[in-house]
Amino acid sequence: MADRIPRTVYDADHELFRETVRSFIAAEVEPHDEEWERRGIVDRSLFRAAGDAGLLMFPTPERYGGAGVDDWRFNAIVDEEFGRAGYASAGLSLALQNDVVGPYFLDLTDDGQKARWLPGLTSGELVGAIAMTEPGTGSDLSGIATTAVRDGDHYVLNGTKTFISNGQNADLVVVAARTSPDRHRGLTLFVVERGMPGFERGRNLEKLGLHGQDTSELHFSDVRVPVANRLDTEDGQGFFQLMRNLPQERLSLAVTAVSAAEGVLARTLEYVTERTAFGQPIGSFQNSRFLLAELFTQVDVTRVFVDRCVELHARGKLTPVQAAEAKWWASELQVKVADRCLQLHGGYGYMREYPVARAFVDARIQTIYGGTTEIMKEIIGRDLGL
Structure with missing residues (x-):
């Protein structure tokens, strides 16, 4: 159904991109969506296909494989079309990469970190997630109890996170951890990578809806995270x-x-x-x-x-x-x-x-x-x- 009210926020280039997104959904999502819902997880091929179609991480600079387009309206079009089509699980999976996780890797990384992570996130070879919520804390970020203790060139990370979207698929997890007792200036963000010893994924949670979204528990037991995986140059800026x-x-x-x-x-x-x-x-x-x-x-x-x-x-x-x-x-x-x-x-x-x-x-x-x-x-x- 056509828009009932003329929309002025988008121009001709945005509307051409909208057609790309609609074609992508018809070809890459619709045929597989029911299977993903039954399995409780979207296939990683969704991210790679989205990367190939240019649907991921629009602001990534060209030298890291991106389009270098800093215009959030393209993000919004992806969100709109998945929402309108009713594919909430697949749409959320991509929105996590573009709207939630992406800014941390785009804005808080140095050149070395960008070179390590942005190409894979933009191509869909790497999947991102963010781990804030804990079993004992919900919306109160200042109550985070996961700890990261400095030990030479590493931090030792301990704690549990829950309700983490993209939790099973994620290769890179931005983890909020406490580096000091200060409620607001005691949080620091770290990137935990797939395969780090002590990083384990719990069960894929059974939810009322969003059955195709791999919402999970994550456990960190003495995970040694290199200082090079800290986002920002100093502790205490995470909150x-x-x-x-x-x-x-x-x-x-x-x-x-x-x-x-x-x-x-x-x-x-x-x-x-x-x-x-x-x-x-x-x-x-x-x-x-x-x-x-x-x-x-x-x-x-x-x-x-x-x-x-x-x-x-x-x-x-x-x-x-x-x-x-x-x-x-x-x-x-x-x-x-x-x-x-x-x-x-x-x-x-x-x-x-x-x-x-x-x-x-x-x-x-x-x-x-x-x-x-x-x-x-x-x-x-x-x-x-x-």
């Missing part, structure tokens, strides 16, 4: 580095949320037009018309705000508060839209074979990860001086 990158992560989730809502609405409109009850299309009943009118209006209004946030971020002007507003509002709306659209499908909506059932379960995590709705409201409330 501030994490906070700096969170607005982009939250905007990515908001972009995905509103696009997913648009996708499920379009498919539901088609369903209620074709499905009949009592001798007429179920979309012709006043309840159906009024509900869809409400949902389409809310999604249209949200799309305008999210597009504005994308424009601001592309110009380096997005604030943490605006990102928080976009994240909580769009993700809560995605959950509402999926729930109401499932209801319009009746009993068929509860069948896994119908895309609306998957849209419903995949939507639910959106209001939790990347910062819960409650944390987003706390950020906004504090900005109001409350």
Whole structure:
């Protein structure tokens, strides 16, 4: 379905790229998605194919194999098209590489680290993940208990992380660890590489939705991490580095949320037009018309705000508060839209074979990860001086 409101955030080059993304999804995702969902993990070939198609790490300089394009709108288009198509697990896998992990390797690495890691991340030969959350800490980053103790030219890393997306596939894991007792100035970020002794992956967690996303537990037992794998030149900057990158992560989730809502609405409109009850299309009943009118209006209004946030971020002007507003509002709306659209499908909506059932379960995590709705409201409330 065509955009209901003219969009001004993208130009002709962006729209040409959108066609590339759509073709990629049709060729590389759609034929394999159900298998990935059953296996509980997307195949690593997804990352390599995305790299070949130019869908990864757009700002990577040309000398490291990238396009050198620092325009976040290309990231947003990838997020939008996966969200609209309903392939949340595969989309999240790539969004982790582009929107969440990518900035740490692009912005916090020296030339030697860039040469080691950026070519593989950009080509899809290497898969990245970030390990913040621990069994005893959720949104409170200052409560991280994993430790890294300096020992000569290494740090000795000990701790456990959980709910780590791309956890099984990851070759490079950005780990937040405590290098001093200071709650905020005691965190440092390290890159732990596949195969380091003492680095073990726990089980691939069984989730309500996102079945194709390898969300995992990670364990670190006396892992000797070279000083050369520390991000930044000194200890204690990790908390501030994490906070700096969170607005982009939250905007990515908001972009995905509103696009997913648009996708499920379009498919539901088609369903209620074709499905009949009592001798007429179920979309012709006043309840159906009024509900869809409400949902389409809310999604249209949200799309305008999210597009504005994308424009601001592309110009380096997005604030943490605006990102928080976009994240909580769009993700809560995605959950509402999926729930109401499932209801319009009746009993068929509860069948896994119908895309609306998957849209419903995949939507639910959106209001939790990347910062819960409650944390987003706390950020906004504090900005109001409350």
